[in-house]
Amino acid sequence: MENSTQTPAFTLPVQISFGHCDPAGIVFYPNYFRWFDRCFHTFLLDRAGGHRKLCGDLGARGIGLMDVGANFPSPALDGDMMELQMTLLDWGRKTLKLGYRGLIGDRTVVEGFELRGLFVERDGRMRAGDMDALRAVLEP
Amino acid sequence: MENSTQTPAFTLPVQISFGHCDPAGIVFYPNYFRWFDRCFHTFLLDRAGGHRKLCGDLGARGIGLMDVGANFPSPALDGDMMELQMTLLDWGRKTLKLGYRGLIGDRTVVEGFELRGLFVERDGRMRAGDMDALRAVLEP
Amino acid sequence: MENSTQTPAFTLPVQISFGHCDPAGIVFYPNYFRWFDRCFHTFLLDRAGGHRKLCGDLGARGIGLMDVGANFPSPALDGDMMELQMTLLDWGRKTLKLGYRGLIGDRTVVEGFELRGLFVERDGRMRAGDMDALRAVLEP
Amino acid sequence: MENSTQTPAFTLPVQISFGHCDPAGIVFYPNYFRWFDRCFHTFLLDRAGGHRKLCGDLGARGIGLMDVGANFPSPALDGDMMELQMTLLDWGRKTLKLGYRGLIGDRTVVEGFELRGLFVERDGRMRAGDMDALRAVLEP
Numbered sequence: 001m002e003n004s005t006q007t008p009a010f011t012l013p014v015q016i017s018f019g020h021c022d023p024a025g026i027v028f029y030p031n032y033f034r035w036f037d038r039c040f041h042t043f044l045l046d047r048a049g050g051h052r053k054l055c056g057d058l059g060a061r062g063i064g065l066m067d068v069g070a071n072f073p074s075p076a077l078d079g080d081m082m083e084l085q086m087t088l089l090d091w092g093r094k095t096l097k098l099g100y101r102g103l104i105g106d107r108t109v110v111e112g113f114e115l116r117g118l119f120v121e122r123d124g125r126m127r128a129g130d131m132d133a134l135r136a137v138l139e140p
Numbered sequence: 141m142e143n144s145t146q147t148p149a150f151t152l153p154v155q156i157s158f159g160h161c162d163p164a165g166i167v168f169y170p171n172y173f174r175w176f177d178r179c180f181h182t183f184l185l186d187r188a189g190g191h192r193k194l195c196g197d198l199g200a201r202g203i204g205l206m207d208v209g210a211n212f213p214s215p216a217l218d219g220d221m222m223e224l225q226m227t228l229l230d231w232g233r234k235t236l237k238l239g240y241r242g243l244i245g246d247r248t249v250v251e252g253f254e255l256r257g258l259f260v261e262r263d264g265r266m267r268a269g270d271m272d273a274l275r276a277v278l279e280p
Numbered sequence: 281m282e283n284s285t286q287t288p289a290f291t292l293p294v295q296i297s298f299g300h301c302d303p304a305g306i307v308f309y310p311n312y313f314r315w316f317d318r319c320f321h322t323f324l325l326d327r328a329g330g331h332r333k334l335c336g337d338l339g340a341r342g343i344g345l346m347d348v349g350a351n352f353p354s355p356a357l358d359g360d361m362m363e364l365q366m367t368l369l370d371w372g373r374k375t376l377k378l379g380y381r382g383l384i385g386d387r388t389v390v391e392g393f394e395l396r397g398l399f400v401e402r403d404g405r406m407r408a409g410d411m412d413a414l415r416a417v418l419e420p
Numbered sequence: 421m422e423n424s425t426q427t428p429a430f431t432l433p434v435q436i437s438f439g440h441c442d443p444a445g446i447v448f449y450p451n452y453f454r455w456f457d458r459c460f461h462t463f464l465l466d467r468a469g470g471h472r473k474l475c476g477d478l479g480a481r482g483i484g485l486m487d488v489g490a491n492f493p494s495p496a497l498d499g500d501m502m503e504l505q506m507t508l509l510d511w512g513r514k515t516l517k518l519g520y521r522g523l524i525g526d527r528t529v530v531e532g533f534e535l536r537g538l539f540v541e542r543d544g545r546m547r548a549g550d551m552d553a554l555r556a557v558l559e560p
Contacts, residue, residue, distance in 0.1 A: 015458075015462060015465075017457070017458040017461045017462065018162060018163060018457070018458075018461045018471050019162060019168050019170070019454055019457045019458060019461070021162060021163045022158060022159060022161060022162070022163070023158060023161045023162070023163065023164075023165045023218060023332075024341065024342045024344070025163045026344075028159050028317075029313060029317070029345050029348065030159070030310045030311070030313035030314045030317065031310070033309065033310035033313055034310045034439055037308075037309070037310065037437070037438070037439045038435075038437040038438075038439060041437045041438045041439070041498070042435060042437065045435075045499055050498065050499040051438050051498065052303075052498060052499070061304065062304045064304070064306075065309050065352060066351060066352060067349075067350070067351040067352075068309065068349065068350055068351075069347075069348065069349030069350070070347070070348055070349075071346060071347040071348075072345060072346060072347075078163060078461070078470065078471065078472060079465055079470040079471075079472070155318075155322060155325075157317070157318040157321045157322065158317070158318075158321045158331050159314055159317045159318060159321070163472075164481065164482045164484070166484075168457075169453060169457070169485050169488065170450045170451070170453035170454045170457065171450070173449060173450035173453055174299055174450045177297070177298070177299045177448075177449070177450065178295075178297040178298075178299060181297045181298045181299070181358070182295060182297065185295075185359055190358065190359040191298050191358065192358060192359070192443075201444065202444045204444070204446075205449050205492060206491060206492060207489070207490070207491040207492075208449065208489065208490055208491075209487075209488065209489030209490075210487075210488055210489075211486060211487040211488075212485060212486060212487075218321070218330065218331065218332060219325055219330040219331075219332070298442060298443060299442060299448050299450070301442060301443045302438060302439060302441060302442070302443070303438060303441045303442070303443065303444075303445045303498060304443075305443045308439050310439070358443060
């Protein structure tokens with residue numbers, strides 16, 4: 001997969017807990033997406049003072065999600081420590097594609113992506129904004 | 141408990157699902173509070189057009205939580221249908237106490253309360269607003 | 281998209297609530313996956329007595345997730361009533377692909393899929409089981 | 421409140437993220453209980469190899485919740501770093517009361533408790549087990 005060769009832009013440690021798991025004893029999958037989103041927002045906090053400040057700086061309403069996907073090669077259990085690596089995979093003119101990989105030791109438990117856009121209001125309508133200004137902040 | 145004698149103001153059916161349950165196979169307890177909150181907000185939708193419209197009507201920022209508690213006499217499992225009953229338990233001058241009881245058949249699985257206040261901004265500061273106007277809407 | 285032409289096998293109504301939404305006022309996206317999963321499990325309950333009974337009948341450990349994806353053409357807000365339609369999109373020898381579409385009125389807010397497999401234990405190892413028996417139950 | 425004078429047995433740092441917050445821009449309250457539970461389970465991992473191992477050692481089915489409560493003196497926002505302190509507040513013969521306090525800097529945003537019991541199966545029925553063995557492990 002394409003995100004395997006890049007250095008992660010950010011890494012979020014996630015201590016898998018009892019409450020993240022389902023009756024089969026493995027992580028209930030929607031939690032992975034909460035961690036994807038949290039990883040991206042923690043990256044924004046680290047790199048640019050957070051989502052709110054960044055949107056203020058860029059005159060945007062949000063850096064929202066357009067498309068997302070993931071697959072799960074191996075299960076994660078209560079007590080596992082997962083390292084979630086995030087990569088700035090691809091910049092389009094109006095999109096940013098983020099790649100994610102969750103590792104427990106050297107075993108991959110989740111691999112996925114988020115496609116995000118910058119939402120700006122113009123003439124009372126929401127539009128996808130140009131990514132140049134965001135790119136300049138996140139990839140200096 | 142005091143809320144057992146009143147007629148519920150609202151009832152929310154909750155179909156307990158696999159993903160609500162933990163590795164012990166029973167409901168992961170924070171979910172009960174998501175259902176308490178959803179029950180109250182669905183009641184607001186039913187009675188007053190929803191939280192946003194109601195706050196607009198009352199000039200308030202939110203109907204927020206101050207205190208909450210619950211106990212769990214019996215477990216709930218994947219496949220159970222829970223009926224969550226909500227009672228307008230007590231109106232204070234600046235508070236509303238809601239009582240909750242979750243039943244599976246005639247077995248109680250959760251019993252709890254929420255203490256909520258009306259948050260209004262005055263002179264740039266957030267304050268607890270008077271409950272009279274809210275009471276007039278919710279208890280006509 | 282391919283799932284638009286089939287009749288849904290199951291439909292789950294979802295009343296969007298305040299607590300499902302983020303500071304931008306729209307549904308926090310991991311919730312859509314909780315609803316996908318809940319829709320599938322409620323379908324199992326309706327069609328086959330639920331996940332636990334069905335796994336017992338089939339000698340399986342679970343009907344787990346292998347791959348998932350979604351896109352979000354339009355936002356959903358507190359107070360919206362979403363109808364989540366699920367389609368049995370495609371049966372492979374060892375996989376079932378489910379299609380999802382969430383509608384508010386006739387506006388699509390989410391479109392996605394889950395690829396699921398039947399996990400059986402054989403000789404102490406977890407394997408992907410044959411889907412014939414599951415198909416016979418779910419598509420009589 | 422009684423838990424203010426004891427040294428915390430465990431502290432969990434929680435980086436408040438966008439997805440933890442509601443349309444009012446503050447933490448959606450059920451998340452605090454997910455953090456209470458995660459704090460306790462991370463403590464078990466740190467002190468006794470985790471919930472599963474500990475239950476195995478003690479012949480128990482779980483260390484489950486009986487009663488819980490919290491109040492919210494001040495809001496927490498996206499970007500805040502909360503330090504969640506947990507105290508072993510009180511050991512009963514068949515109960516353990518845990519105290520929680522969440523601080524952002526020196527401002528308390530949540531204060532609460534969990535009352536937990538040890539669930540053991542005896543003669544085919546679930547009973548509350550004696551806490552002596554658990555106490556010996558957690559408070560050496």
